[in-house]
Amino acid sequence: MQRQKLNLLGFGKLFGPTYKSHLGRQNELLANKRPCGWYYGYHPAELNYVFDIVNIFPEQYSAYCASRGDSPMMIDDYYSMGYGPFLCDYFKCSVGAIDKPELATKPLMPKPDFTVDHHSICFGHRDMAEVHARMYDARRYSLAFPYIRKEDIGSFDDITKMTEWMDKDVLEYTVQVLKDFVTFLEGVTGEELDDDKFKSVMKISEETSKYFTEIFKLFMSKPTPGSQVDLANYPFVGFFVHGSKYGLDYVKNCYELIKERVRRKEGVVPEEKFRLMTHGIMPWHTLSLYNYIEELGATFPLNPYAHCSAVLHDSNKPFESLARRISTFCNVEHDLMLDALIKKAKDADLDGAILFENTGCRIVSGVMRPIKKALYEELGIPSLIVEAPQCDSRAMPPERMMTQFDAFIESLR
Amino acid sequence: MRTDIEEFYDIFLNSKKIEEYIRNNKKIIGTFCSYIPEEIIHAAGLVPVRLFGKTTNVTQAFSYIPNWLCYYSKRTFEEGLTGGYDFLDGFVFLTSDDTNELMYSIWKKNVKAEYSYLLQFPFAVNEISKRFFVKILNKFKKSLEDHYSVDITDEDLRNSIEIYNRYRSLLKELYKYRFYIPPKVSGSDVLKVNLASYSMLKEEFSDKIERYIDKLSNENELPGKPRLYVTGVPIYDPEVFEMIEGCGSTIIFDDLCTGSRNFDFTIDETAKDPVKAIAEGYLASKPTCGTCSRQGGFAIDERLSYINERLKTLNPDGIIILGDKGCELCAFSQIELRKELTKVKPVLYLEIDFPLAVEQHKTRIEAFIESLS
Numbered sequence: 001m002q003r004q005k006l007n008l009l010g011f012g013k014l015f016g017p018t019y020k021s022h023l024g025r026q027n028e029l030l031a032n033k034r035p036c037g038w039y040y041g042y043h044p045a046e047l048n049y050v051f052d053i054v055n056i057f058p059e060q061y062s063a064y065c066a067s068r069g070d071s072p073m074m075i076d077d078y079y080s081m082g083y084g085p086f087l088c089d090y091f092k093c094s095v096g097a098i099d100k101p102e103l104a105t106k107p108l109m110p111k112p113d114f115t116v117d118h119h120s121i122c123f124g125h126r127d128m129a130e131v132h133a134r135m136y137d138a139r140r141y142s143l144a145f146p147y148i149r150k151e152d153i154g155s156f157d158d159i160t161k162m163t164e165w166m167d168k169d170v171l172e173y174t175v176q177v178l179k180d181f182v183t184f185l186e187g188v189t190g191e192e193l194d195d196d197k198f199k200s201v202m203k204i205s206e207e208t209s210k211y212f213t214e215i216f217k218l219f220m221s222k223p224t225p226g227s228q229v230d231l232a233n234y235p236f237v238g239f240f241v242h243g244s245k246y247g248l249d250y251v252k253n254c255y256e257l258i259k260e261r262v263r264r265k266e267g268v269v270p271e272e273k274f275r276l277m278t279h280g281i282m283p284w285h286t287l288s289l290y291n292y293i294e295e296l297g298a299t300f301p302l303n304p305y306a307h308c309s310a311v312l313h314d315s316n317k318p319f320e321s322l323a324r325r326i327s328t329f330c331n332v333e334h335d336l337m338l339d340a341l342i343k344k345a346k347d348a349d350l351d352g353a354i355l356f357e358n359t360g361c362r363i364v365s366g367v368m369r370p371i372k373k374a375l376y377e378e379l380g381i382p383s384l385i386v387e388a389p390q391c392d393s394r395a396m397p398p399e400r401m402m403t404q405f406d407a408f409i410e411s412l413r
Numbered sequence: 414m415r416t417d418i419e420e421f422y423d424i425f426l427n428s429k430k431i432e433e434y435i436r437n438n439k440k441i442i443g444t445f446c447s448y449i450p451e452e453i454i455h456a457a458g459l460v461p462v463r464l465f466g467k468t469t470n471v472t473q474a475f476s477y478i479p480n481w482l483c484y485y486s487k488r489t490f491e492e493g494l495t496g497g498y499d500f501l502d503g504f505v506f507l508t509s510d511d512t513n514e515l516m517y518s519i520w521k522k523n524v525k526a527e528y529s530y531l532l533q534f535p536f537a538v539n540e541i542s543k544r545f546f547v548k549i550l551n552k553f554k555k556s557l558e559d560h561y562s563v564d565i566t567d568e569d570l571r572n573s574i575e576i577y578n579r580y581r582s583l584l585k586e587l588y589k590y591r592f593y594i595p596p597k598v599s600g601s602d603v604l605k606v607n608l609a610s611y612s613m614l615k616e617e618f619s620d621k622i623e624r625y626i627d628k629l630s631n632e633n634e635l636p637g638k639p640r641l642y643v644t645g646v647p648i649y650d651p652e653v654f655e656m657i658e659g660c661g662s663t664i665i666f667d668d669l670c671t672g673s674r675n676f677d678f679t680i681d682e683t684a685k686d687p688v689k690a691i692a693e694g695y696l697a698s699k700p701t702c703g704t705c706s707r708q709g710g711f712a713i714d715e716r717l718s719y720i721n722e723r724l725k726t727l728n729p730d731g732i733i734i735l736g737d738k739g740c741e742l743c744a745f746s747q748i749e750l751r752k753e754l755t756k757v758k759p760v761l762y763l764e765i766d767f768p769l770a771v772e773q774h775k776t777r778i779e780a781f782i783e784s785l786s
């Protein structure tokens with residue numbers, strides 16, 4: 001198949017200044033001896049901006065190490081500590097980095113004063129936080145959010161996370177957990193929650209969430225306006241810095257770019273041949289794999305893994321908004337997840353799907369076979385499942401993946 | 414005594430009692446975790462049985478789930494897929510970890526049963542989570558009432574709590590016969606007895622075990638051998654314990670979720686609100702497997718303190734930790750567990766999978782036992 005020239009949206013270039021601002025804030029807060037917390041994806045990130053907390057993200061750090069090619073050494077160290085193969089790469093890398101900082105990518109993560117885990121993505125977060133906190137003798141807070149069943153919400157939107165309804169008890173409990181967490185942060189900082197600041201951060205968050213959700217919707221346009229590589233920083237912004245001014249500026253600028261691209265009906269490749277869904281954690285060590293596929297004319301209008309980082313907030317109901325965030329594809333029963341996904345797959349008018357099974361990550365890997373089945377049974381769409389740990393290219397070398405991609409795309413013709 | 418043990422084991426292995434219940438038109442509900450409050454199912458007039466996939470030949474399951482999940486989930490699901498649980502009227506899962514959450518949906522879709530329910534477990538032990546768990550259990554109760562057209566009264570619940578408390582205390586009593594120096598009963602035999610309790614009504618089991626304990630009290634002690642404490646993942650294949658004891662040891666205690674973690678707590682029988690009492694019991698009194706911990710604390714510390722207390726009183730010669738590389742909870746905690754327990758006693762870590770690599774394990778167990786003497 002002839003390769004096509006890619007026309008990236010350029011979200012990646014915009015990200016540089018955003019990350020710089022984030023690091024600048026971090027350094028300033030560290031210099032001012034503000035408390036440092038380690039957080040795991042999809043926590044209520046906004047509260048860090050209300051309480052001026054240094055927010056560190058072991059998962060994002062691990063992805064960064066993988067993109068720099070350092071993760072294999074850190075993972076080897078993890079094994080040498082006696083751990084087994086079936087935990088996720090984020091845990092492997094982060095534990096390796098703590099154990100042998102000399103092997104890890106610099107700058108290292110600053111030591112935590114406390115860790116904050118939760119259960120709106122995976123149980124692994126809880127266990128990982130426990131290990132991290134013990135390694136540093138740090139305090140630990142656990143946001144014991146509930147898992148969501150069909151009878152709790154009816155249905156939900158894969159991008160906005162808006163639910164048909166929310167069970168009163170589930171909502172009330174989740175809000176109580178969040179409020180208890182605020183009490184914890186008040187204790188850590190010795191400062192009471194500043195209501196005005198909370199309101200203004202939530203306002204920023206709401207605005208960010210609107211751009212976020214719009215960008216994902218626009219991504220589903222025909223032709224697909226951007227590359228998956230354009231979206232590579234979205235989990236960082238959505239999961240970790242939601243509520244920051246620099247996060248908002250970033251998505252605002254991205255929105256302008258994509259809006260214009262869609263208006264001009266321009267795609268990421270000159271001739272879009274196939275429209276695919278991709279799901280699963282991105283292979284951070286070789287993001288160019290997406291480009292490899294896109295150059296063949298197969299674009300990705302839909303990425304439910306990236307959607308996980310989006311949510312539509314209502315700043316008038318701050319706690320309720322934060323609570324609603326627990327309806328992610330990985331924290332809901334499969335019937336709900338599949339309904340939401342099939343709806344989006346229909347809207348995106350897909351020809352196929354490439355699904356990454358991230359070894360060791362139960363919640364991501366566990367949904368791939370049911371998704372493959374549902375896409376085929378309900379929409380007649382074929383899928384390719386590729387076993388691909390997100391930070392370790394040795395388990396599935398990119399060359400081998402490419403061969404699988406070639407064969408799959410060939411079969412779509 | 415041997416016949417008694419084999420009779421108990423037969424109940425588990427060949428679902429002897431379950432067949433009888435079905436003949437008597439009783440409905441069977443499968444459960445998947447020791448945190449599921451069976452008292453509520455029992456109070457509805459149903460028969461709760463804990464499911465343990467016996468097959469070691471897992472093939473079909475891999476069309477639905479990754480092959481690196483824990484053996485418990487793989488084997489149980491394989492059995493479900495291949496008709497081994499056709500007797501089930503329903504099943505109840507609990508959100509105890511990523512695998513259980515996942516398996517609930519997979520079971521619901523692929524192992525058809527009339528009734529299915531997912532209980533949300535709140536993990537943290539504090540007032541907020543306790544209140545929530547009471548609500549969750551009340552909803553569960555209501556769901557059983559609606560589906561099976563029954564009323565579950567407070568009296569029914571108190572009666573079931575009493576039956577389960579008696580069952581738990583009798584198992585505790587049985588375990589005491591392992592503490593004798595030398596013990597009166599082996600770990601493998603106790604496991605076989607214990608397994609029967611998962612496949613029958615607890616009131617019947619209690620009557621049966623009471624008679625067995627009576628006999629046991631008059632039994633001679635077993636030959637003296639190194640005494641081991643076993644901890645780790647759920648074990649429901651007696652061949653694992655037989656392998657360990659066959660190498661010249663006696664397992665004097667196991668805190669597995671098929672062992673003391675299942676029964677080492679009681680529930681207030683006199684509480685005004687029995688559902689609240691059940692919630693309290695399971696959330697705050699049951700020995701943790703790493704699933705939940707007090708806010709701010711570490712589950713592993715709670716687990717270690719439970720183990721250390723028993724090590725102090727029982728003073729075994731060594732500890733065996735049984736691991737499963739597919740078990741998420743075990744994979745995260747085993748390093749710390751090994752590190753801390755090694756400070757107190759000699760420790761052997763064994764990674765278990767099925768079919769069991771007996772010869773390979775035996776070499777290590779023998780060397781370990783040798784080192785204890």
Ligand code: SF4
Pocket residue numbers: 059088089090091121122123124125281358360361362363364
């Ligand atoms: S990769 Fe999976 S298991 Fe690991 S932290 Fe992310 S969601 Fe959890």
